[in-house]
Amino acid sequence: MVLSGADKNNVKGVFAKIGGHAEEYGAETLERMFATYPQTKTYFPHFDLQHGSAQVKGHGKKVAAALVEAANHIDDIAGALSKLSDLHAQKLRVDPVNFKLLGQCFLVVVAIHHPSVLTPEVHASLDKFLCAVGNVLTAKYR
Amino acid sequence: MVHWTAEEKQLITSLWGKVNVEECGAEALARLLIVYPWTQRFFDNFGNLSSPTAIIGNPKVRAHGKKVLTSFGEAVKNLENLKATYAKLSELHCEKLHVDPENFRLLGDILIIVLAAHFTKDFTPACQATWQKLVGVVAHALAYKYH
Numbered sequence: 001m002v003l004s005g006a007d008k009n010n011v012k013g014v015f016a017k018i019g020g021h022a023e024e025y026g027a028e029t030l031e032r033m034f035a036t037y038p039q040t041k042t043y044f045p046h047f048d049l050q051h052g053s054a055q056v057k058g059h060g061k062k063v064a065a066a067l068v069e070a071a072n073h074i075d076d077i078a079g080a081l082s083k084l085s086d087l088h089a090q091k092l093r094v095d096p097v098n099f100k101l102l103g104q105c106f107l108v109v110v111a112i113h114h115p116s117v118l119t120p121e122v123h124a125s126l127d128k129f130l131c132a133v134g135n136v137l138t139a140k141y142r
Numbered sequence: 143m144v145h146w147t148a149e150e151k152q153l154i155t156s157l158w159g160k161v162n163v164e165e166c167g168a169e170a171l172a173r174l175l176i177v178y179p180w181t182q183r184f185f186d187n188f189g190n191l192s193s194p195t196a197i198i199g200n201p202k203v204r205a206h207g208k209k210v211l212t213s214f215g216e217a218v219k220n221l222e223n224l225k226a227t228y229a230k231l232s233e234l235h236c237e238k239l240h241v242d243p244e245n246f247r248l249l250g251d252i253l254i255i256v257l258a259a260h261f262t263k264d265f266t267p268a269c270q271a272t273w274q275k276l277v278g279v280v281a282h283a284l285a286y287k288y289h
Contacts, residue, residue, distance in 0.1 A: 035267040036274045104251055108258045108270060115259035120176040121194045123255065127177050 010125035026064030089140035099134030167211030168204040224283040232287035243285035250277025
């Protein structure tokens with residue numbers, strides 16, 4: 001699965017529209033993921049996962065920052081997320097299936113806040129991008 | 143057997159009451175074919191699927207999308223009895239249509255995005271969780287008779 005030039009432009013366009021809301025969307029993505037896929041909570045036994053949790057907000061900010069970084073270096077996502085990839089392989093070891101779940105929730109958040117931005121073509125590009133990010137983060141697992 | 147709380151049933155029926163089945167069905171199927179182009183393999187006889195524009199404007203896609211989502215409405219009416227409700231359709235998808243059940247999950251995920259874009263803030267986390275559960279159990283029911 002390769003990101004075309006059009007895909008890259010679509011993704012950059014989405015993140016430009018998201019702008020300063022990225023952190024807020026990161027937190028909302030996590031909240032929705034925990035609500036929709038309760039098994040994802042098993043990776044956060046040390047967190048307060050109630051609505052409005054400062055820990056979820058903080059973590060959402062980190063997740064969003066990584067997505068923004070990947071979008072800003074979309075020609076070399078593996079390079080941009082190399083350290084995060086090491087972290088997920090060696091320490092976090094989040095099962096690969098969970099990246100799809102996070103991706104689905106991020107798409108929902110974008111759909112809610114920017115429905116007109118998420119045309120079918122942009123939806124396809126963003127879905128591909130999120131897959132690519134998940135692939136990079138799990139690339140060193142074995 | 144799937145258990146639905148009173149709250150979940152409320153979230154399902156109240157949202158479904160506001161869904162334009164024809165529009166939503168057409169959009170969901172079109173997006174499935176655009177976002178996951180390999181799903182086009184089941185629709186060789188649908189004519190022009192060569193671009194997102196072609197897919198969105200394709201009358202067979204619209205008609206089939208409406209049919210699919212109308213069938214989904216049966217799930218909403220039969221939440222306590224999904225396996226029985228979809229038994230025949232499950233056999234059909236296995237024996238005649240040869241559709242990998244993974245496609246039901248893909249369509250379910252797409253439907254969630256379409257609902258999110260349509261209902262925006264009203265598509266609360268609780269609503270999303272309930273509907274994601276519903277599309278999952280429908281997918282499961284549709285796969286149940288596979289052999």
